Amino acid sequence: MKKQINRGKIIIYLIPLFILSGCWDQREVEEFAYVIAMGIDKPKDDENLIKITYLIANPESGNAASGGAGNEPPREVISFKTDDFVVSRNIANTVIAKQISYDLLRILIVSEEFARDENFIRWIYDATKEMEIRRDAKLMITKEDTEKYILNNQPKLETRPHEYFQMIIERGNETGMTPTSDLTTFFRITEADADLFLGIYSTTEKEERSSNPINPDNFKAGEFQYGGETNNTQFAGSAVFKEGKMIDVLTIEETRLTFMLNPTLTAQEILTTFPDPFDEKYRIATRLTKNGTEDIKINTKKSTPSIDVNVPILVEVLTNHSMEHYAKDSQKRKTLNKSFEQALEKKLNELIRKTQEEYKADPFGWSLIARKKFLTIPEWEAFDWMKKYPEMDINITVDVELGKFGRQGDIPKLKEIRD
Amino acid sequence: MIKLRKSVKKKDKEVSESPKQNKETTNLTIDPSLEQTLKIFREIYTVPTNHDVIIRNLSIPGKDKPAAIIFIKTITDPQIIEQNIIKPLQSSTEPFQSIEDIVSAQTISTENNINQIATKINNGNVALFIEGEDLAFLFDASNFESRTVEKTENENVVKGPKEAFNEKAATNISLIRKRIKSENLVVESAIVSNESKNDLFIIYQKDLVNEKLLQNVKARVKSLDTNAIQNLSLLEQYIEERKYSIFPTTLYTERPDRAASFIEDGYIILIMDNSPDTLIIPATFWSFYHSAEDHYLRLPYANFTRLLRILALFITLFASALYVAVVTFHAEMIPPDLLLAIAATRERVPFPAAIEVFIMEIAFELIREAGLRVPSPIGPTIGIVGALILGQAAVQANIVSPIVVIIVALGGLSSFAIGDISMNFAIRISRFMMLLSASIFGLYGITSIFVMGLFYMLSIKSFGVPYLAPMTPNYISSEDTIIRRTLQKEIFRPGYVKPKNLKKRQGEN
Known part of the structure; x- marks a missing residue:
C-alpha cells in the first residue's frame, strides 16, 4: 500500500515536469528562415526608424540530396523600414x-x-539584447546603402551566401587586408573607451582611382581596379570607430601595419612588396609573418608617458628582379635587412603619427597592456588613456629576420646569359 | 543465442507440466527379493511402455544367483555395458569373488535407496541387482549425446584460441582443467532443482577464492526451490540480485580461456550441462566491455580496439539523441553549412525530427530482430532488403532525411561493438531512453539521463562487488578498465573480489 502511494507521488511529480518544462517551444530546423546577413541603414527621411535588409539563405539551393527544386535561387533579400531589428523579425513575416x-x-x-x-x-546595442545574435558575428561597414550592397553582391561561384561571407572574411583576416571585427570586440572597445575599433570595410562600387600611383597595394575597398567577369564586391581596409562612431577608413596597408602592432591580431601571411635597395626600378615581393610576439614597453609614470615597441618580423623574399645574389652574400643581406627595417619603421611611424594627430586614439589595443600598470580601475580611469595617447612618446623599432629566399635561392648571372 | 533461450524456455514449461514423481518411493530401500525389486522399478519406469529403459536378466555363474541390470540405453555406452559389465559377470566362475573384482567398469558404488538408485540410472548409470542382496551396484556408463568442441560463435577472436564450450559439462570442465593444471582447482557439484535434478558445477581455485563470496554463491544456489533449471541462462535469472535491472550482473561467456583467466583472478564460475557457456561471478561493468582478444593482442593494438569500442559505445548511446536534441532545441550549435544541409533535407519530411529518428531506430531494431529469427539461407536477403530498400526508399519517399539514415545506421553499427549480448541489450535500451528524453528536453534531457544512469550503475552490486569497481570505488587491481597496461605491470588480482592472494606476480621493478 505504501509502495503504491509512493509510486503515485512519483507520477504526480513527473507529470508537471513534462508539462512545465517540456518541448512546447521547440521548432524544427526547416521551419525557420535563416538570416545570414543583416543590413542596417538610416533612412534619409525618418530620424527614428532604421532600414533593415535581410539576406536569407535558401537551404535547398545546391543540395543534391533533397531531390527536386534545384532551380530555386540561393538567397532571398528583403528590405524595409522598422523601429529596430528586434521587432523587424515579426514584420518580415508579412512577406516571408x-x-x-x-x-x-x-x-x-x-x-x-x-x-x-x-x-x-x-x-547597434540592440544586438546585445537579442537572444539569438551571436557575439562572434562580424561587423562590416559598406560604403553604399546596405540594400544596394546586398543586391549588388552576387558571388559567381560561392553562391550560398553564408559560405561566401565566411570564406572571404576568413581569408581577409589571414592576409591582414581586413580586420577581425567581432561584434563582441566592438562592444568591449567601445565600453573600455580607450582604443579604436576597426571594422571590415567593403563596397560594391568601383571608383575611379586618381591618387597614389606609386604603391599598388595601398588602397581601400572601391579603389581596386579590376576587370573580368566576377563579383563586384571588394573587401579591403578597415573602418575606424572611435567611441562607437565611425571616423575614418584605413587602407589595406594601414590595416596590415595595425596587425603588426596589435598584440591581439595575427595575420598568417602578408604578401607585400618593398622597394629594392639595389635597383630603384624594381620592388621585392615578400611574405611577412610575425616572428614571435611584439615587445611592448609602456611607461605611464613619466610626465609624458612613453611606449617602446619592438616588432619582430620574419621576411621571406619571394622575387628578385634586380638579380642580385643576396642569398649568398652576407653584406647584401645586411643591406636588404636594413632597407626592410627602415621601410617598415617609416610606414609604422607614419601610421602612429596619423593615429596620434588625426584620430587621437590608437587602434593597436595597447591600453590592454597599459591597464596592468595600474592597481585599481579608478586609477586607470583617472589616467584617461585616450586623452593621453596623442601626447605620448612612441618609439617603434622593427627587428627583421630574413627567412627563405624562395624555393631556389640561386639566381643566374644576368651578364653570363646576355653575353 | 536468443533463439536458443526461447526454445529452452518452452521446454522448461513442458517439463514442469509433467506428472510428479511417486512420493511413496522416496524412502524405500530395496528388497532382497530380486523379483520384488524389479517389480518396483518396472513400475517406476513404466516398463515396457517406456521404450528405452532396459531391464536385462542374467545369471552370475560363480555365485549361482539370478541377477538383473537396469539402464537407459539412449544415455549409456553399449560398449561399456557389454564389455565391462555383462561379459565379466557372465564369465565369472569364482564363487567368492566380489562384484568390484568382477566388473571392470570405471566407477562402482552401492546404494540401497530406491529413489537414489533411480537418480543414478537417470544420469546414465547401470544398476545391478542380485538376488538376496539388499543393495544395488551402480556402474557409470553414461554417454549423453552432445556436440564436439567447436569454434566460438559469439565471442570471436582473430588471434587466440578458438575453442568454445559445448553443452556437456564434463567437456567444459575438461577444457578448463586443460588451462589450469593445478590441484587447487576445485569442481564442486550441487543439485539445483527438485525434479529434473540438474547438476551445477561450481568451479574455483581454493587458494584464491574469497570464502564469503563462495558461501554467498552456495547459499543462493541452495536456496533455489524449483522443479527444473535447464541451463545457466535460466539459473542466471534465479540467482541475480536485481531482476528488473537493465544491467547484467553476471558474465556469460562461451570461451574457456576467458573463464580460466577469471578463475585465476579469484572469481567463481558456474557450469551446467546443456549450457555451452559459463557464468562468471561476480561481474563488473568492465568485464562486459572487455573482450578476450584484448589481452591476446599486443598492447598498442589492444588499446586501439579498446578505444574504438568505448567510442562505439558512446556513439550508440548518444548519436541519435544528440541529433534530435541539437536539431530541435539547439540549432545554433550546428555550423551553418551543416544546419542548412539538415534544413534542406528536412524541408519535405512530414515528421518532426524526433519522430523521424524513432521511425528509423525502430526499423533498425526490427531488421535486427528479424535477421536473427529468419532461417539462415534467407538471412542475407533480409539484410539487403532491410538496409537497401527501407533506407533508400524511405529517403526517396521523403519519409526520413538522409542524415537520419546515416545517424541511425552509425549508431546501430556501433552497437555491435559491444559483444556481450546482455550489455548490448542494456545499451540499446538506454539508447531509446536517451532518445526519448532528448526529444522532450534536449541536451538537458540527455545529460540528466546519462547522470541518472551513472548514479544507477554506481548503486548496483554484483554479489557484493560494486559495478564500476575498480574505477569507482577504487580498489587495488591491475587497472584494467578502459585501457589495459602491459602484462608485466598487471601485478595484482582485482581487489574487489577479495582474493586470498592479491599478488599475481612480482612487479617489473
Missing part, C-alpha cells in the same frame, strides 16, 4: 513565410553613413 531566425546571422552590415551617425551606437 517562415519564422525569421538569427541563429546563422554571421555578419551585421552597416552603411558608412549610418556608422558615422551619432545615434548608430543606440541601435
Whole structure:
C-alpha cells in the first residue's frame, strides 16, 4: 500500500515536469528562415526608424540530396523600414513565410553613413539584447546603402551566401587586408573607451582611382581596379570607430601595419612588396609573418608617458628582379635587412603619427597592456588613456629576420646569359 | 543465442507440466527379493511402455544367483555395458569373488535407496541387482549425446584460441582443467532443482577464492526451490540480485580461456550441462566491455580496439539523441553549412525530427530482430532488403532525411561493438531512453539521463562487488578498465573480489 502511494507521488511529480518544462517551444530546423546577413541603414527621411535588409539563405539551393527544386535561387533579400531589428523579425513575416531566425546571422552590415551617425551606437546595442545574435558575428561597414550592397553582391561561384561571407572574411583576416571585427570586440572597445575599433570595410562600387600611383597595394575597398567577369564586391581596409562612431577608413596597408602592432591580431601571411635597395626600378615581393610576439614597453609614470615597441618580423623574399645574389652574400643581406627595417619603421611611424594627430586614439589595443600598470580601475580611469595617447612618446623599432629566399635561392648571372 | 533461450524456455514449461514423481518411493530401500525389486522399478519406469529403459536378466555363474541390470540405453555406452559389465559377470566362475573384482567398469558404488538408485540410472548409470542382496551396484556408463568442441560463435577472436564450450559439462570442465593444471582447482557439484535434478558445477581455485563470496554463491544456489533449471541462462535469472535491472550482473561467456583467466583472478564460475557457456561471478561493468582478444593482442593494438569500442559505445548511446536534441532545441550549435544541409533535407519530411529518428531506430531494431529469427539461407536477403530498400526508399519517399539514415545506421553499427549480448541489450535500451528524453528536453534531457544512469550503475552490486569497481570505488587491481597496461605491470588480482592472494606476480621493478 505504501509502495503504491509512493509510486503515485512519483507520477504526480513527473507529470508537471513534462508539462512545465517540456518541448512546447521547440521548432524544427526547416521551419525557420535563416538570416545570414543583416543590413542596417538610416533612412534619409525618418530620424527614428532604421532600414533593415535581410539576406536569407535558401537551404535547398545546391543540395543534391533533397531531390527536386534545384532551380530555386540561393538567397532571398528583403528590405524595409522598422523601429529596430528586434521587432523587424515579426514584420518580415508579412512577406516571408517562415519564422525569421538569427541563429546563422554571421555578419551585421552597416552603411558608412549610418556608422558615422551619432545615434548608430543606440541601435547597434540592440544586438546585445537579442537572444539569438551571436557575439562572434562580424561587423562590416559598406560604403553604399546596405540594400544596394546586398543586391549588388552576387558571388559567381560561392553562391550560398553564408559560405561566401565566411570564406572571404576568413581569408581577409589571414592576409591582414581586413580586420577581425567581432561584434563582441566592438562592444568591449567601445565600453573600455580607450582604443579604436576597426571594422571590415567593403563596397560594391568601383571608383575611379586618381591618387597614389606609386604603391599598388595601398588602397581601400572601391579603389581596386579590376576587370573580368566576377563579383563586384571588394573587401579591403578597415573602418575606424572611435567611441562607437565611425571616423575614418584605413587602407589595406594601414590595416596590415595595425596587425603588426596589435598584440591581439595575427595575420598568417602578408604578401607585400618593398622597394629594392639595389635597383630603384624594381620592388621585392615578400611574405611577412610575425616572428614571435611584439615587445611592448609602456611607461605611464613619466610626465609624458612613453611606449617602446619592438616588432619582430620574419621576411621571406619571394622575387628578385634586380638579380642580385643576396642569398649568398652576407653584406647584401645586411643591406636588404636594413632597407626592410627602415621601410617598415617609416610606414609604422607614419601610421602612429596619423593615429596620434588625426584620430587621437590608437587602434593597436595597447591600453590592454597599459591597464596592468595600474592597481585599481579608478586609477586607470583617472589616467584617461585616450586623452593621453596623442601626447605620448612612441618609439617603434622593427627587428627583421630574413627567412627563405624562395624555393631556389640561386639566381643566374644576368651578364653570363646576355653575353 | 536468443533463439536458443526461447526454445529452452518452452521446454522448461513442458517439463514442469509433467506428472510428479511417486512420493511413496522416496524412502524405500530395496528388497532382497530380486523379483520384488524389479517389480518396483518396472513400475517406476513404466516398463515396457517406456521404450528405452532396459531391464536385462542374467545369471552370475560363480555365485549361482539370478541377477538383473537396469539402464537407459539412449544415455549409456553399449560398449561399456557389454564389455565391462555383462561379459565379466557372465564369465565369472569364482564363487567368492566380489562384484568390484568382477566388473571392470570405471566407477562402482552401492546404494540401497530406491529413489537414489533411480537418480543414478537417470544420469546414465547401470544398476545391478542380485538376488538376496539388499543393495544395488551402480556402474557409470553414461554417454549423453552432445556436440564436439567447436569454434566460438559469439565471442570471436582473430588471434587466440578458438575453442568454445559445448553443452556437456564434463567437456567444459575438461577444457578448463586443460588451462589450469593445478590441484587447487576445485569442481564442486550441487543439485539445483527438485525434479529434473540438474547438476551445477561450481568451479574455483581454493587458494584464491574469497570464502564469503563462495558461501554467498552456495547459499543462493541452495536456496533455489524449483522443479527444473535447464541451463545457466535460466539459473542466471534465479540467482541475480536485481531482476528488473537493465544491467547484467553476471558474465556469460562461451570461451574457456576467458573463464580460466577469471578463475585465476579469484572469481567463481558456474557450469551446467546443456549450457555451452559459463557464468562468471561476480561481474563488473568492465568485464562486459572487455573482450578476450584484448589481452591476446599486443598492447598498442589492444588499446586501439579498446578505444574504438568505448567510442562505439558512446556513439550508440548518444548519436541519435544528440541529433534530435541539437536539431530541435539547439540549432545554433550546428555550423551553418551543416544546419542548412539538415534544413534542406528536412524541408519535405512530414515528421518532426524526433519522430523521424524513432521511425528509423525502430526499423533498425526490427531488421535486427528479424535477421536473427529468419532461417539462415534467407538471412542475407533480409539484410539487403532491410538496409537497401527501407533506407533508400524511405529517403526517396521523403519519409526520413538522409542524415537520419546515416545517424541511425552509425549508431546501430556501433552497437555491435559491444559483444556481450546482455550489455548490448542494456545499451540499446538506454539508447531509446536517451532518445526519448532528448526529444522532450534536449541536451538537458540527455545529460540528466546519462547522470541518472551513472548514479544507477554506481548503486548496483554484483554479489557484493560494486559495478564500476575498480574505477569507482577504487580498489587495488591491475587497472584494467578502459585501457589495459602491459602484462608485466598487471601485478595484482582485482581487489574487489577479495582474493586470498592479491599478488599475481612480482612487479617489473
